[in-house]
Amino acid sequence: MSNYGSYFKALREAKNLTLREVEKQTGVSNAYLSQLETGKVKQPSPLNLHKLAQLYDVSYETLMEKVGYPVPQSTEVLANKEPIAAHGRLGALTDDEELELLDYLKFIRNRRK
Amino acid sequence: MSNYGSYFKALREAKNLTLREVEKQTGVSNAYLSQLETGKVKQPSPLNLHKLAQLYDVSYETLMEKVGYPVPQSTEVLANKEPIAAHGRLGALTDDEELELLDYLKFIRNRRK
DNA sequence: TATCTTTGCTCGACATATTTAGCAACGCTT
DNA sequence: AAGCGTTGCTAAATATGTCGAGCAAAGATA
Structure with missing residues (x-):
């Protein structure tokens, strides 16, 4: 699944x-x-x-x-690891954490000031 | 053709x-x-x-x-693009959003089920 | 409340990807 | 010449990608 x-x-x-x-x-x-x-x-x-x-x-x-397609080796590191480290040194995220952060991001952007 | x-x-x-x-x-x-x-x-x-x-x-x-598929940016091009540092799996983030997500991530990881 | 709009979703249709089975031409051996 | 394996190819079948039309629920507006 x-x-x-x-x-x-x-x-x-x-x-x-x-x-x-x-x-x-x-x-x-x-x-x-x-x-x-x-x-x-x-x-x-x-x-x-x-x-x-x-x-x-x-x-x-x-x-x-x-989605499971092969990713070129030369860009694999950049695509998967570096950006995460780059935006806040969050370290590696599990899929669950990623979903939860996205959901929270939605909440952040939606709340009225 | x-x-x-x-x-x-x-x-x-x-x-x-x-x-x-x-x-x-x-x-x-x-x-x-x-x-x-x-x-x-x-x-x-x-x-x-x-x-x-x-x-x-x-x-x-x-x-x-x-075959006509979009090709991932080469490493050099990516390295020279300024906004790349702020782009990860979560999309573009402002500094404030990044801080708030970092804080929320800490909460997620300390939470016991 | 009644009507109009928006939103996510499903259904049916069609295009393309990919496989299995098989065919015709070619070359090699006896 | 007869048989045998190899080669590139096609036909038919199935799976998946993708779209247009349209539907039900929820929201907005009168």
Whole structure:
């Protein structure tokens, strides 16, 4: 049950975007996005991953790795380890911690000041 | 009409391999390899491209680019991009968000279930 | 309350990826 | 010449990617 769907959903919600907004920005249909986020898609095309990476401000390589595609060796370290260390020396995150942080990020960005 | 099929065929022939040899080494069926080399395949999976890259001694990125997939930024380019330090699996973070996430991460890890 | 809009989702259709089985041409051996 | 394995290829089948249309629930507006 490798369910990376919740990861994509968390990324989208962290930016407070609706499925249809993502569709407008990327050209990927909201129907497909929904399936992606609910685990009904196994290997989204690299092109679509690239579009989503741009919109969600994560690296293309990160998404490639998430869905199980091989990632070029030269960029693997940069894609998976360095950015984490770079933004706060948080160290390695488990998938669960990652989801929880994304959810909390959504809360942070949503709360009224 | 982008016909990269002949490119794959040239790679194979440069190593004097038959379709069935490549099948044995990579696990990709000779039938599919034939279709790939005769332009009947449009977007082979990254996984298969990776296997072929290894066998043919070319880089994965090269094959990705050949078939029209977005190619990950090279290490040098990434290193020179200023905002990269703030981009990780969680997307772009402000300094405030980073601090707050760090604090929340500590909470997550100290919490007993 | 009644109506309009938004949101996430499913269904059915079609495109592409990939496999298994098999065919025709070629070369090699007897 | 007859048989045998090899080679590249195609046909049919199945799996997955992706989209357009549309539906039900929730929200906003009158």
